[in-house]
């Protein structure tokens with residue numbers, strides 16, 4: 001039986017997992033979580049993941065793991081035909097991990113705060129502090145991509161899938177200008193041709209719509 005992914009495809013963290021699964025040709029059993037009904041706070045969900053976040057993965061033997069990048073690493077280790085997306089080479093893996101920690105601690109951190117402000121607290125615009133944080137993240141990524149096609153160097157990794165899920169979503173609320181971040185914009189275009197990228201499209205469109213609707217209501 002396929003692993004089950006608890007999800008909502010507007011979530012960048014979920015889309016990063018969906019792209020990884022597509023890239024390794026892994027079929028997932030998808031289970032939508034209804035945030036409006038606070039399904040993630042129901043006892044059955046909390047029993048699985050007390051941190052009540054999506055994505056959460058349950059493998060066919062009942063093994064549970066959450067945090068998108070932990071899920072992606074697990075899926076590649078267990079189901080991919082090779083280690084291309086998450087190399088075992090210690091130095092390559094260290095850089096992939098660093099980029100993913102950058103996603104969690106910097107880029108996604110601001111994305112989540114912006115989403116919270118607009119979707120949960122009905123703010124009409126991106127809070128200035130978070131906008132500045134997003135712009136700072138773009139600047140860091142611009143330097144990581146100097147002389148590199150992909151975020152961890154000359155190979156596509158799960159860090160690309162994590163970061164493109166976050167950056168493509170951030171871009172809908174804090175636009176990324178080519179003049180200022182040419183490496184980032186060129187990388188984002190390159191990502192669109194990755195085998196997993198189609199799995200980003202539907203949820204990204206949904207996220208963009210929901211931000212637009214909420215921000216125009218003021």
Ligand SMILES: N[C@@H](CCC(=O)N[C@@H](CS)C(=O)NCC(=O)O)C(=O)O
Pocket residue numbers: 011012013040051052053054055066067068069104112
């Ligand atoms: N660092 C986590 C972030 C997950 C996360 O923040 N998920 C949000 C949706 S994008 C969520 O589940 N929010 C509901 C909640 O916290 O109750 C990951 O990469 O999986």
